[in-house]
Amino acid sequence: MLFTIAWRNIWRNKRRTLIVLSSVVVGVVALIMNDSLSIGMIRQMFENQLGSHVAHMQIHKRGFNDNKVIQSVVPDQKRVEEALRSTPEVKYFSRRVVTFGLVSSAINSSGAAIIGVEPDREPNITIIKKSIIEGRYLSGASHEVVIGKKMADKLSVGIGDKIVGMASTVSGAVGSDMFRVVGIFRTVSSEFDKSYVFISLGNAQEMLELGKDVSEFAIILRDRGLVEMVKSKIAARLGANYEVLSYADLMPLILAQMQMYKESMFIVYIIIGLALIFGIINATLMSVFERMQEFGVLMAIGMKNSRLFYMIMLEALVIGVLGTVVGMVVGLAMYLPLSAYGIDLSMFSESLTSFGVGSTIYPVLTLQSIVGILIVIPVFAVLGALYPALKAIRLEPVSAIRYV
């Protein structure tokens, strides 16, 4: 019966209730959009880095990740390969030479990460081959190079043009070689496209006097979720001379960013929550003051303070829950198509690609966000009713009855 009363009281002043309700709905929709866009963006950033270079796992000589010197090579490739082949969770792996140097055309030069890859195996690991927009991927033939669009622009080169790569060799001399541009790629990260160039493993080994040595193994698992388990299994097998790193170890920044985002989300919740609280306080105060006389009668006929308090809170809770549910439905109705087709932000894509997100964002709504919103908003609504409800029950019935 109290619920019935609360429900009917809510609709006594339709306009006021609709205003409060729509502010709750807008708040919920805003939270859904903000959450899903930000999470989608970070996920995309994460996936892009994973897909363009990092892979699920990497194996190096111990210390390589902290200090990527060319002398730091995988001690025993056979051993690593055996370990990988006998691990069923490993789907693909590929060997790489990784170094940093200079690439130059006749017109310009640029610092670059020069990566020697196995042209037949690397496409299983990264999306570079799929990201080629001009020309083709490395064929395995000698002295081919694939560069990013940004790099091509900077060096003013196109397909068929020659560029020179330069980097220090194992012996400390300067190794250099001439390469023909066979492909130009574009990923969603202009930063990446500006700084990575790919040549064949053999060319890299030759240029850097590495012999048959490689810097790293990049690995894709059947199930990314198993990475920590596989990592410790392989690490145990390989022993102390190797470092086996998961994508989480390799991308600490982006994970820190995710964490940071979660914390900043808290602030957004508070801001939206405060706006809602003030809306609810205002509306509830008005409706409580209008009904002082009625409350006096209720108290006079024997309604306990606690019950009256509960009734007022119930009204706010019902508005909060109703608004949250409606907001959730509206939010999901907006979110679902957006998550399927993405939001084209090419207007701002210049800045987004430099973050490595891409110009189309696919929002991602997590269960955590949904549950968070479903709990937080009604709680804020109830908090907003606290003050008016306390005010109502502090009233003496006689003065309330005389109120009018």
Place this chain on the structure above:
Amino acid sequence: MNIIEIKDVEKTYHDNGVPVHALRGVTMTVERGEFLVIAGPSGSGKTTLLNVLGALDTPTKGKVYLEGEDLSTKSRNEIASIRLHKLGFVFQAYNLIPVLSALENIEFTMMLRGIPEKERHERAMALMEELDIAELADKRPNEMSGGQQQRVAVARAMVNDPSIILADEPTANLDTKTGANLLDLMQRMNEEKNLTFVFSSHDPQVI
């Protein structure tokens, strides 16, 4: 037996620091089955007295006993419970909860007492039949005339079988005929059910 007994009750209000003696040393008893009118012109302290009798207000001085119990020793919640179980109220106006139908208004105090839905529904319906207001059952207060509202208020005040019903100028907002009908109703209940009524009026015709 005395239902209510008050002794040397004084009530002084302070109106901007000026003391207003609304009650000066009232001593009275109300016995079961009485049908008592507190008469007096406006401002004579009728409402104040009824509020003191109904534990809605506490006297500045003096004691109020309800069925032998000293009300000044009770907590706010205990007083609420006493009002719920032992007292019935009819006010001058705005008695009913606007969002509830007549039937639901009558059921409301039974709900507060924790009486199961079916029983309270039946009891409320039976009482409405008895008071000839059954056709108002589904009407909201704003769909009823003043007289109808006051009848429903009387029904609500009666439904918990209170020891006493206190009515502060229940006819003040009604026309003479409707007011007389309401008084007839209360008097009939007083005679048929031995219900105790104390009500106030400033209207000599009523008295």
